[in-house]
Amino acid sequence: MSEPLLSIENVRLEFNTEQGTVHALRGVDLSVGKNEVVGLVGESGCGKTVLGLAVLGLNPMPPARLLDGSQILFQGRNLAELTPHELALVRGTGISMIFQEPATSLNPVFTIGDQISESIRLRIQRQRNEDKSTPSSSEIDEQVYEALRLVRIADPERIARRYPHELSGGMKQRAMIAMAMAAKPSLLIADEPTTALDVTIQAQILRLMRDLMNEVKTSILFITHDLGVIAEIADRVAVMYAGHIVEEAPVGQLFAEPLHPYTQGLLASLPRLSDLDREIKQLPGSVPDAINPPSGCSFHPRCEFAREECRTESPKLKELKAGHKVACYLY
Amino acid sequence: MSLFDKTELRLTGVYLLRNKLSLAGGAIVAAYLALTVVVTLTGKFLLPYDPYVQNFAQTLLPPNSAHFFGTDDLGRDIFSRVIAGAPIEAQIAFVVVLISLAFGGSLGAFAGYLGGMAEELLMRITDVFLSFPALVLAMAVAIAIGPGLTNSMMALLVVWWPWYARIARGEALAIKNSQYMEAAHAAGLRDVQIVVRHVLPNILMPLLVYATLDISNVILTGSILSFIGLGAQPPQPEWGRMVFDGQDYLSGAWWMSVLPALAIFVVVLAFSLFGDGLRDAFDPKLRRR
Amino acid sequence: MGLLKFCLKRIISIIPVLIGVTLLTFLISRVVVPNPARAWAGLKASQATVQAIAIRYHLHDPLYLQYYYYLRDLLSGDWGTSPVNSQPVLDNLTAFFPATLELAIVAIIIAAALGIPLGVYAAVHQDKGIDHAARLFSLGTYCAPPFLMALLMQLIFSYWFRILPSGGRFSPLYPLPHKITGLLILDSILSGNLQALGIALIHISLPALSLALLTFGLITRLTRSSMLEVLRQDYVRTARAKGLVERVVIFKHALRNGLTSIVTVMALLFAFMLSGAIVIEYIFNWPGIGRYAVQSILSLDLPAVMGTTLVFTLIIISVNLLADIAYAVLDPRIRLD
Numbered sequence: 001m002s003e004p005l006l007s008i009e010n011v012r013l014e015f016n017t018e019q020g021t022v023h024a025l026r027g028v029d030l031s032v033g034k035n036e037v038v039g040l041v042g043e044s045g046c047g048k049t050v051l052g053l054a055v056l057g058l059n060p061m062p063p064a065r066l067l068d069g070s071q072i073l074f075q076g077r078n079l080a081e082l083t084p085h086e087l088a089l090v091r092g093t094g095i096s097m098i099f100q101e102p103a104t105s106l107n108p109v110f111t112i113g114d115q116i117s118e119s120i121r122l123r124i125q126r127q128r129n130e131d132k133s134t135p136s137s138s139e140i141d142e143q144v145y146e147a148l149r150l151v152r153i154a155d156p157e158r159i160a161r162r163y164p165h166e167l168s169g170g171m172k173q174r175a176m177i178a179m180a181m182a183a184k185p186s187l188l189i190a191d192e193p194t195t196a197l198d199v200t201i202q203a204q205i206l207r208l209m210r211d212l213m214n215e216v217k218t219s220i221l222f223i224t225h226d227l228g229v230i231a232e233i234a235d236r237v238a239v240m241y242a243g244h245i246v247e248e249a250p251v252g253q254l255f256a257e258p259l260h261p262y263t264q265g266l267l268a269s270l271p272r273l274s275d276l277d278r279e280i281k282q283l284p285g286s287v288p289d290a291i292n293p294p295s296g297c298s299f300h301p302r303c304e305f306a307r308e309e310c311r312t313e314s315p316k317l318k319e320l321k322a323g324h325k326v327a328c329y330l331y
Numbered sequence: 332m333s334l335f336d337k338t339e340l341r342l343t344g345v346y347l348l349r350n351k352l353s354l355a356g357g358a359i360v361a362a363y364l365a366l367t368v369v370v371t372l373t374g375k376f377l378l379p380y381d382p383y384v385q386n387f388a389q390t391l392l393p394p395n396s397a398h399f400f401g402t403d404d405l406g407r408d409i410f411s412r413v414i415a416g417a418p419i420e421a422q423i424a425f426v427v428v429l430i431s432l433a434f435g436g437s438l439g440a441f442a443g444y445l446g447g448m449a450e451e452l453l454m455r456i457t458d459v460f461l462s463f464p465a466l467v468l469a470m471a472v473a474i475a476i477g478p479g480l481t482n483s484m485m486a487l488l489v490v491w492w493p494w495y496a497r498i499a500r501g502e503a504l505a506i507k508n509s510q511y512m513e514a515a516h517a518a519g520l521r522d523v524q525i526v527v528r529h530v531l532p533n534i535l536m537p538l539l540v541y542a543t544l545d546i547s548n549v550i551l552t553g554s555i556l557s558f559i560g561l562g563a564q565p566p567q568p569e570w571g572r573m574v575f576d577g578q579d580y581l582s583g584a585w586w587m588s589v590l591p592a593l594a595i596f597v598v599v600l601a602f603s604l605f606g607d608g609l610r611d612a613f614d615p616k617l618r619r620r
Numbered sequence: 621m622g623l624l625k626f627c628l629k630r631i632i633s634i635i636p637v638l639i640g641v642t643l644l645t646f647l648i649s650r651v652v653v654p655n656p657a658r659a660w661a662g663l664k665a666s667q668a669t670v671q672a673i674a675i676r677y678h679l680h681d682p683l684y685l686q687y688y689y690y691l692r693d694l695l696s697g698d699w700g701t702s703p704v705n706s707q708p709v710l711d712n713l714t715a716f717f718p719a720t721l722e723l724a725i726v727a728i729i730i731a732a733a734l735g736i737p738l739g740v741y742a743a744v745h746q747d748k749g750i751d752h753a754a755r756l757f758s759l760g761t762y763c764a765p766p767f768l769m770a771l772l773m774q775l776i777f778s779y780w781f782r783i784l785p786s787g788g789r790f791s792p793l794y795p796l797p798h799k800i801t802g803l804l805i806l807d808s809i810l811s812g813n814l815q816a817l818g819i820a821l822i823h824i825s826l827p828a829l830s831l832a833l834l835t836f837g838l839i840t841r842l843t844r845s846s847m848l849e850v851l852r853q854d855y856v857r858t859a860r861a862k863g864l865v866e867r868v869v870i871f872k873h874a875l876r877n878g879l880t881s882i883v884t885v886m887a888l889l890f891a892f893m894l895s896g897a898i899v900i901e902y903i904f905n906w907p908g909i910g911r912y913a914v915q916s917i918l919s920l921d922l923p924a925v926m927g928t929t930l931v932f933t934l935i936i937i938s939v940n941l942l943a944d945i946a947y948a949v950l951d952p953r954i955r956l957d
Contacts, residue, residue: 092863455636459640462936465895467895581774592771600759603763
């Protein structure tokens, strides 16, 4: 296995709130390789969005705090230890991110073209080659149109002049992707990009992202709560629960042979057209309180296989078979 | 939906206590109001000097141990006059704000709840009133009806009521569409009863918070009115008027103008700080739960 | 909808307000006043003059007819004659207007130059020492009565340190610059008259500074709260995620959005400033419509007072309109209707 693009090791992050300290990430290990789509799946509140933001240092840092020992390795540097200014240099051209709500994530007072050209100018500025020629504005415009064509927008000249509120939800999301890709990042973090869209548009965007990955060779860390989306787009999947990764496997393997009781519960609760008589099992209990998480394995209160050791110490991720890791005392 | 829910008050109190500036403001407000009451009740009795007595041997004395704020061009003790004038500001502020609140608030509540022509009419009328800068309109009305303390209060009333009407209307609109209004309707209550018994009590809180902040605005505008001569007439020791009278002596006896002006400033600042804190305390977004 | 159509719609919508405003001033000057004929003629006028005034202004006609004549007079430029200086009120107003305009412009420039950066800084460093200091300072200046500011300035800089004049717009010892716009600073620059420029600047500094200090607190507060709101928005996070430096994120992406609400509140600010200008012009003997208003009140000149009331209100209404249009220019979402 070649060296991973992004390596997240033992990342722990806390939030200080009036009600107490929220332990959002409690020792997360995850890696994303070149040319792959890694899906990060979990229920809301498990910390998946926080993890995505933590990679780029986008969690507001006064209430949030990355604990010592957290390592976010990218291109030979630990992002957790960079100053805000150094981190800004990684964002956009190294790692880029798109968000769930394109309506509020695009700046309403600038045109789409303006916002995309910002990313392009940034990339050019950072590339600083021997020929220090600054491209003309028409050259930048051409690149803006190219970026829009990349996301399958048919009439880029017209769309570039539009403001975000003049576009539909699907178009806005494409524009966001175009903006993120225009800086030519090695890794794209996508935080629930299709959740706010209709199902049909959702499918289009997923197909688009899949094609983009093949064309441009950018890796994607795809964060979502929707297992169906994961099945469509991911190569590998990591399942997150209460600030931990509990299982990680190639996508086919995960669906065929889920090992962790939580993953099993998740899959069992999905309705399936092919098996309409199957009883839908619901996971008992609810997502644990992030301020006072359960001792030992966070899942033990809801787990039917819970044993004594599950209550005392949190299990570590162990690789059981090739590429399939799980954190559970059953194995 | 009790107005005086104990938990609300406790949280408000805790919040206010944590906010030191608001607390300081509140302390000054309390002291000022206490002073007002004392002076109103005891008159000249507790003052070091009679605020109306002139003494031509002691004109324009700088602040010293005998006269804390110095004396004016007629030999009167400025400190006594400032203290004696304290109730005037309070009187103007409270009368104007309370009547505007009652009158404007009720109008707004009715208009907001009833909707249709009534609401439209109220909005147009308040639009017109609110197009005038407050001071300018107050000046125009005051000069039309003549100077004097009561007249200046009336002029301020004319200018001030539309704000409360607008706020009340907004709040009434918000409540109007809530479900328990439908319940009241379904229970057969007539419109008037609904407004009086349900709408008014619920909009009272936000109106009161606004009113506390507004007191400082009224005092400011009122002091300018009296500065121009449209307020209480001499020899009444109204602060704004005292500032005006001292202008001619500014280079030689600055204390005549500056000290009463500072008194206005301190009172206005105190009410603003306290009102700010009160408003923050009632704002659910800012409050900690 | 296009910007032009939006502007036209807004302009048309103020017509009912204008009618209402003139109606109110009419009512105050004819109905609220106990004896309009005498008030209009002046307290010292003879009985004959009072009669003549009553006839000229149709004071014996029914009210709706009086209002018609009143509107007709207003629109044709007859805003009454001041019994104090026997001049048409409108002439007085147009003569004094440029001075107030100049003072207002300079004051707003100073206030914005101080207030907006301070507001942005306070918002970015929320709840730290600077934020608290900025909030206290801006509240303090907002609460200070305008005469306090003006008198302290006069006291300190004119009487104690003697470095700036205590009043007036220009020195009587020197010739005025060639009149092009009526704004002395602009005229001095346009005609290359450096001496006049210096004199004009020295004279405007204290009144403009007093006025600016009065309003800068409000600008700081508004900028701060609007920036706080904007900094919470998702698109600010996106801007950071793109790799933009913090300075660009705040001053390009955030401030640009914050400006829209600052602009709309500028209109509120203008009203606040005009009220302060009235007192400040009087104290510094600045020959503008504010001082004219005070002098008219002191001499019980009713036509002049009503004239200034109308003019101030028209100014405010125009400024509100401009602010609405500026908002539409700055925020493309508003143009949809």
